[in-house]
Amino acid sequence: MPKATKASVLVFSLFICLVATANQDCDCLSHLVYDVVTTNHWPGVSFLNAKDEAAFSLECIFGRGLPHRLWESGLWMKTINYALSASKSNLQDERIVMVYNNSSKMVLDQASANGAMSSIQWLILAGEEALAEVLLHAETLSLFLDSNLFVFVYADCRAKIHGVYRVGPRGGVILDSAEYWDLDNGLTTSRLYDNLDKRRDFHGYPMQGVGVEVFDFFTTYLENGKVSGFVGDIVSTLMKTHNFTLTYKKLEGYAYGKVIKGTTNDWTGMVGELQNRRADLTVSELSVTKERNDVITYTQPIYIVSRKLFVATQEDFKKKLLAYTSPMEMILYWAILVTMLGLAFFLVFIVRLRKYLLPHEKVGSVNSLGTAVWCMTSALLQQGCDTYPTSMTARMVFWFGFFVSVIVYTSYSATLVSHLAVEKPATLPFSNLFELSLQDGWDAGCNENDLFQVTATQTCANSPTEECRVLNHVWNKVVMRSPGNLVTSYSQGLQKVLEGQYVFIGVDVTTNYYIRGLPPDLACRVKALQGRYLTGGIAIGLQHNSPFRKYFDNSLQKLRETGLMNKLIQRWLSAERSCNVDNIISAGMADVATLFIILLMGTGLSVVFFAGEVGWSLAFRNLSQRQRQSQPAREHQKVFSHNLPMAGQVT
Known part of the structure; x- marks a missing residue:
């Protein structure tokens, strides 16, 4: 065979091989995209329409029956022009498949500038040689924990799938653990876009905190740069759970945050630090309000x-003055008075009746109503008297009077103590x-x-x-x-x-x-x-739309479910307080003022009675003296009148 003919055959064979390989790649990529859409339960998918040269093309993928398979599965598909502005409003909640080329780079840059990286799920098809370029490009994107950008590194009808993200603006690019796809087995996961567990490790990301030094039981600042207290312990737990480092700034005074005068939505304090992105989170408690929520984000409430x-x-000084009359109703006081007077009258009646019926017997010293009343009053006051009734009947009345007095005294004392103890x-x-x-x-x-x-x-x-x-x-x-x-x-x-x-x-x-x-x-x-x-609620404050929120919320929920949050509450925020009555109850002047008033009144009444007694005694003595002085005169007058001759009598 001529050499020219052999060369032509070789070129034709090589062309046939390339075409076959390309057709196989197109078929595999078509199945790859279909498996991703159906496995993750997407309702449909969008494709970036670009004419740039790349390892693969959408025409290649479409030409292997992908649109027809999606249509048969009840799923929609559409193409997006690469010149379309990648803004939140235009591409909200989109699922976009693109081949990595110059057009896709422009779309990613525009989406990053418009803050749309987290609202769109990106699926980038790239060859092995393009992965390094994708990672280098990711360094310039706002591609954080909440982003959903996945690179499908394809070769030989197999794909290695990596999630690409940064923890925050101060962190480097991180690859999620790889998932795999092949034509025979499909995807190895049905949770491709579930990043909550994959990205729990923040890989030592340097967090910047801000706090206030107001309530040490909420946040205590330790010498080693760590924090304690209720909020401090929660932040420390989050540090260990998510593997990040923390430095913080303490603000002076009660600097939680308020709107600056003369502005509509510029804040001071911790809120202002978060609003201006000088801090990632608060290490002190922050009350949740609607106004603050417009400029910052909170974790779920922690208390x-x-x-x-x-x-x-x-x-109530008036109540204290009447406290010693409060234990019993007024009708009971009257009943006691009538009872004691009745016993006194009955005692005198018994004594005098016995003396009348048995005049020869000795009846004791209870021989007057005044003495009997005095004895009954002394019994009521737990005092004795010097009377001694001799008859059994009088003694029974006497004893019953003392017995009633004991019951009244005991009941009054017990009720008085309880009344004073629970006095409102x-x-x-x-x-x-x-x-x-x-x-x-x-x-x-x-x-x-x-x-x-x-x-x-x-x-x-x-x-x-x-x-x-x-x-x-x-x-x-x-x-x-x-x-x-x-x-x-x-x-x-x-x-x-x-x-x-x-x-x-x-x-x-x-x-x-x-x-x-x-x-x-x-x-x-x-x-x-x-x-x-x-x-x-009070919560940990974060920057507005912070990507850390769902990770922190998930960890806080686990703290609740395991009981650790309740232990922290019991340790730091046990709000119940009790008063130990044994330690604090003591009688004050107001509590015993009534006793001194009664004493003064009794003393004053005694003085009045003393004056009356003295006056009565002096008056009685003067009357007696006048009677004694007039008695000799009357007798002399009587004798003199007796010795005078009667009328008509001649002496």
Whole structure:
């Protein structure tokens, strides 16, 4: 055969082989795309239409029957022009298949600039030689934890599938663990786009935190750069679970965050640090509010808190003065009085009747009604008397009087003790925030820059709701009545509460924490009224639309399910407080003032009786003296008149 003919045959054979190989690749790629769509339950798929040269082409894939198979499965497909703006609005929730070439690079760059990388599921077909270029390109994209970009590295009718992402802007490109596909077995996973477990490891990503040093039971800053406390322990657990490092910045004061004056949505404090992307998360608690949620993102709530009204119990001096008459009803006092007088009368009656019937017998010293009443009164007061009835009947009456006195005394003492132990404090003139807003004699306040202040002055500034109307009224008419009503700490707020006529509006769990630090007698004077205000969750703050949220939420949910969250709550936020009565109950002047008043009244009455007795004795003595002085004169007059001659008698 001529050499030219042999060369022609060789070229033709090579061409036939290339065509066969290309046809096989096209057929395999067609099955690959179909398996991805059906296995992941996509309703359809979009293809980027580009004319650039690449290892594969969409015409090749389409030409092997892919559109027909998708149509038979009830799935749709469409093509997208590479010049279409890859914005969130244009490509929201799209599933896009593309061959890696210059056009696809432009689309990825545009999608990254428009923040659409996480809202689109990308499937990039590339050869083995293009993988390094894809990874280098990924360094420039906003391709983070929540992105769904997968590179299908194809060769010889097999594909190795890698998810490509970065943990954050300060991290490098990471490849997910590989999944595989071949024509015989299909995909090795049905959860190609489920990244929650695959990307739990943040590979030592350097997180930047921000916190405040306000409540150490929420966040305690340790010397080694770590954090503790309720929120601090949660953050430390997340660090271990997700393998990231943490450095943090502490803000001064009560810097949780509020809108800067003169702006509409620029924030200070921790919220401002997150809003301006100077921090990735908070290491201190942050209350969840609608206004903050517009500029930052939260994890799921880690605890629910409320604002409550804390006041000091007021002593009711009038009740204390009447406390010793309260154990028994007034009708019972009258019954006791009648009973004791009746016994006294009966005792005297028995003694005198026996003396009348048996005049020769000795009847003892109970010989008058006054003595009998004195004895019965002494018995009632647990005292004795120097009388001694001799007859059995009189003794029985006497003993029954003492027996009744013992029962009355014991019952009175027991009831008095229980009454004093459970004595209710004076009734407050208000029971909720609305009634407080109507008071003129009471002040109220909160911690400076507290959420109550932010809500009353900013959130509710122009709100027509009833709750905001009450908050505004309390703020303007009660809180702002005196400049000293706003305090710089919870301890200062509780001190003002104990001074009286002041209501502290504080977070329930936080206020109870500080109350437990007070001496027992003072702690039990502070009480919380029933109402709850500004109830909401506290959470860990994140940057707006942070990709870390779903990973942190998943870990927080596991903490709840395993009981670890409850253990942290019990350790740091045990809000219950109790008053140990044995340690704090002691009689004060107000408790025994009645005794001194009775003593003074008795002393005064004794003086009156003493004056009466002295006056009576002096009057009786003077009368007796005058009678004695007049007696000799009358006798002399009688003798003289006896010695005078009678009329007509001659001497």
